[in-house]
Amino acid sequence: MIEAKERKRVQKNMRRFLLLLLLAAFIVVCRLLSLxxxxxTELESRNFNQVKTNRTLQSPxxxxxxxxxxxxxxSMVTRSLxxxxxxxxxxxxxxxxxxxxxxRIKKEEIVERLQEDTAFVWLDRMMDPDKSRAxxxxxxxxxxxxxxxxxxxxxxxxxGNLLAQVLGFVGTDDKxxxxxxxxxxxxxxGARTKELVATDSRGNPILGSIxxxxxxxxxxxxxxxxxxxxxxxxxxxxxxxxxxxxxSGASIIIMDPKTGEIIAMANRPTYDPNEYEKGTEEDFxxxxxxxxxxxxSTFKPIIASAALASGKWTTETVFHDTGHIMASGxxxxxxxxxxxxxxxxxxxxxxxxxxxxxRIGLTTGPAILLDYIKAFGFGKQTGIDxxxxxxxxxxxxxxxxxxxxxxxxxxxxxxxxxxxxVQAFGxxxxxxxxxxxxxxxxxxxxxxxVYEKKETVEVGQPIPEGVAKQIVAILEKEVxxxxxxKAYVEGYHFGGKTGTAEKLDPENGGYLxxxxxxxxxxxxxxxxxxxxxxxxIDDPGGTFYxxxxxxxxxxxxxxxxxxxxxxxPSVSKEKKGKAPAKVERPTVQTNGDGxxxxxxxxxxxxxxxxxxxxxxxLSFVPEGTGYAISQEQVSGEAVDPGSAVRVxxxx
Numbered sequence: 001m002i003e004a005k006e007r008k009r010v011q012k013n014m015r016r017f018l019l020l021l022l023l024a025a026f027i028v029v030c031r032l033l034s035l036x037x038x039x040x041t042e043l044e045s046r047n048f049n050q051v052k053t054n055r056t057l058q059s060p061x062x063x064x065x066x067x068x069x070x071x072x073x074x075s076m077v078t079r080s081l082x083x084x085x086x087x088x089x090x091x092x093x094x095x096x097x098x099x100x101x102x103x104r105i106k107k108e109e110i111v112e113r114l115q116e117d118t119a120f121v122w123l124d125r126m127m128d129p130d131k132s133r134a135x136x137x138x139x140x141x142x143x144x145x146x147x148x149x150x151x152x153x154x155x156x157x158x159x160g161n162l163l164a165q166v167l168g169f170v171g172t173d174d175k176x177x178x179x180x181x182x183x184x185x186x187x188x189x190g191a192r193t194k195e196l197v198a199t200d201s202r203g204n205p206i207l208g209s210i211x212x213x214x215x216x217x218x219x220x221x222x223x224x225x226x227x228x229x230x231x232x233x234x235x236x237x238x239x240x241x242x243x244x245x246x247x248s249g250a251s252i253i254i255m256d257p258k259t260g261e262i263i264a265m266a267n268r269p270t271y272d273p274n275e276y277e278k279g280t281e282e283d284f285x286x287x288x289x290x291x292x293x294x295x296x297s298t299f300k301p302i303i304a305s306a307a308l309a310s311g312k313w314t315t316e317t318v319f320h321d322t323g324h325i326m327a328s329g330x331x332x333x334x335x336x337x338x339x340x341x342x343x344x345x346x347x348x349x350x351x352x353x354x355x356x357x358x359r360i361g362l363t364t365g366p367a368i369l370l371d372y373i374k375a376f377g378f379g380k381q382t383g384i385d386x387x388x389x390x391x392x393x394x395x396x397x398x399x400x401x402x403x404x405x406x407x408x409x410x411x412x413x414x415x416x417x418x419x420x421x422v423q424a425f426g427x428x429x430x431x432x433x434x435x436x437x438x439x440x441x442x443x444x445x446x447x448x449x450v451y452e453k454k455e456t457v458e459v460g461q462p463i464p465e466g467v468a469k470q471i472v473a474i475l476e477k478e479v480x481x482x483x484x485x486k487a488y489v490e491g492y493h494f495g496g497k498t499g500t501a502e503k504l505d506p507e508n509g510g511y512l513x514x515x516x517x518x519x520x521x522x523x524x525x526x527x528x529x530x531x532x533x534x535x536x537i538d539d540p541g542g543t544f545y546x547x548x549x550x551x552x553x554x555x556x557x558x559x560x561x562x563x564x565x566x567x568x569p570s571v572s573k574e575k576k577g578k579a580p581a582k583v584e585r586p587t588v589q590t591n592g593d594g595x596x597x598x599x600x601x602x603x604x605x606x607x608x609x610x611x612x613x614x615x616x617x618l619s620f621v622p623e624g625t626g627y628a629i630s631q632e633q634v635s636g637e638a639v640d641p642g643s644a645v646r647v648x649x650x651x
Contacts, residue, residue, distance in 0.1 A: 060153045061174055062188030062219040064167065066228045067261075067441055071158055073167050073181065073273075078154040079132040081123040085114050087146035095147070098138050099123070102131040123147070125172045126154040155181070157273045163231055165267045165286035166386065166439065169276040177276075178284055180222070180439070183387055187220050187443055187451070220451055223441045225261035229564055230254060234264040237556045238535075242268050245518075245549050246541035251287040253418055254533045254557070257426035257523060259456045260435035262384075263531070265289075290388040292415040293536065296501030297352045297546070298521050299411030301471050302424055303361055304349060306372030308470060309463040312364040315345045315470055325355040328403035332358050332410075336619040338644050349474050350482035350606075351622065352498065354410045361409025366400040369408065375462035376424040377434065378416055384437045385454075390417045411501060418534050421521055424462075426532045428475075429495075429523035432461045432468040476526055481625055485607030487522055487551035489558050491569035496522025496554065498547035503539060515539050520550035524558070525570050531561060548611070588616040591638050600635035601628040601647050609647050617641045624649040 060075040081103065088095070092114035096107040103110070103124040113121045127135070132149060139147055155170040168179020174189055176182035234252045242250055247268075254264040267287045271279030285291070307313035323339030325332050334340075334354050340347065348356035361369060373379070379394040393415040395404055407413040419437055427434035436457040443452040463471075475495030478484045484498045499519040502511040518540055523532040535550045535557075543549055561567075585608065586599045596616045601609050606622055613620045621644050632646035633639055 169273040249538040296499035298499030358406035494524035516544040595638035619644040
């Protein structure tokens with residue numbers, strides 16, 4: 001009986017204990033429910049002070065390298081300053097006073113942003129390291145709440161303005177805005193990843209948690225055909241030319257004629273893409289690709305090639321030059337107004353005889369000329385992997401008169417881009433085979449595999465190999481003996497052509513009086529061409545002839561490149577031995593009547609005689625080629641300004 005009562009008591013206590021246990025569990029569940037659902041906002045506010053925001057992160061933009069693996073454009077981690085105006089307790093004006101010396105916006109704008117009705121506002125993006133450290137010290141020392149940093153990727157160009165117009169630049173949101181950065185935006189732009197950032201009561205992000213920043217994988221990289229050393233050589237030469245000529249602008253292109261790879265491309269004026277906001281519209285122009293200009297005499301080899309290839313002219317065809325020629329009732333004459341007598345194609349090109357080229361063009365005919373000119377790639381884009389490429393301007397066959405044909409034959413009345421000229425002369429140097437210029441060598445995946453590789457693309461053969469060799473041989477004489485002698489590189493065979501043209505008036509049409517574009521285009525070494533290079537000097541002050549100011553730039557660059565690429569000389573100084581030892585040429589002297597006193601020209605090259613006479617204001621009548629052996633007017637004789645001086649040459 002007693003045992004039964006004890007059993008009932010124990011069972012009653014157990015039921016009471018279980019009831020209490022269930023009640024406790026119920027209370028815990030309710031509390032958890034309250035914390036997780038009902039009071040979630042209040043709890044987050046208490047723990048994180050209502051700061052919780054979604055942001056977009058950008059992975060580092062892909063690196064751009066030169067052909068030898070040297071970085072040209074790369075991404076670096078920087079700090080960006082932001083604020084949560086709702087967390088700010090201090091006077092916005094006081095905060096502005098404290099941080100204004102280190103950010104790129106004025107105090108007034110800082111105050112305005114700190115008073116905005118938002119939980120997030122930028123104060124400064126991608127700050128310089130020293131500026132961000134200074135602001136961090138201010139925030140810490142002054143215990144300012146509601147301001148903090150986030151890391152972002154900033155584009156950095158380690159070589160400053162080197163290759164600036166080609167590379168372009170990137171905006172604050174990792175968007176390519178110009179040059180290759182814009183063209184390659186889809187391939188190398190960083191991937192976007194969302195992040196959830198929570199902060200403590202002072203606005204400091206709580207990192208190392210599931211809500212902390214996640215850095216996405218790196219992006220594709222790009223290798224260019226550019227050689228940084230060659231680029232540096234070209235830009236240094238361009239800076240020297242700009243200083244000496246006081247030109248308004250200039251450009252250089254160096255290309256491998258066999259592959260179409262652009263080795264160097266430079267423009268002036270220029271800018272630093274690290275500080276692109278300081279640049280101007282003119283600074284951003286890639287003149288080598290976008291600008292159009294009249295090529296002048298540099299176009300004559302193209303016309304000559306067409307005439308030879310079509311069979312309308314030969315290297316032995318004789319033209320009797322009287323100094324002028326009629327076309328459509330207009331008179332075309334040589335630069336000095338003088339005739340050269342009986343001349344062949346060699347002399348016509350070497351001495352840049354306008355009348356001879358006009359006769360070649362008229363004999364060949366506009367239809368044939370236009371066909372060959374278009375086959376050389378003029379009148380259309382080359383398709384290079386750079387933005388803003390120009391097409392140039394050509395005559396239409398239906399609209400052409402004889403004077404138009406004559407003008408086109410001396411490089412007037414049409415417009416080309418520097419890149420088109422390089423492509424066309426590349427065909428001359430490459431046995432008539434023309435390749436497409438390109439500046440991207442490959443695009444590689446992050447794991448090192450090749451995403452895309454650029455191959456050499458032949459875009460035509462405008463002229464036969466035999467014709468190309470004939471023109472090349474003549475253009476070598478242009479450099480060694482003719483108007484392009486200042487491009488001569490001792491010990492090497494280079495060919496080329498000078499050019500001087502009036503500058504086009506883009507607003508009113510016609511030409512800008514007294515303003516010129518000087519140029520020189522050359523290639524070599526002729527035995528195994530490695531380079532074709534064009535120098536264009538826009539609106540030089542003082543001397544404006546291409547042979548005087550552009551040809552020396554070519555010589556400067558090529559003299560360095562043959563050493564850099566360890567190219568063996570074509571001929572030794574001992575074997576050449578045709579010219580006497582170099583002596584200082586006399587300056588122009590006059591007598592009391594203003595007449596020019598002639599020096600002894602014996603041993604001078606054709607180009608040297610021509611340059612001296614031109615400087616003296618005299619006309620030049622050469623007889624033969626090579627080096628001067630005699631002259632019609634003897635040394636010491638005084639002649640009137642404008643007189644024609646006949647000099648005899650022999651190889």
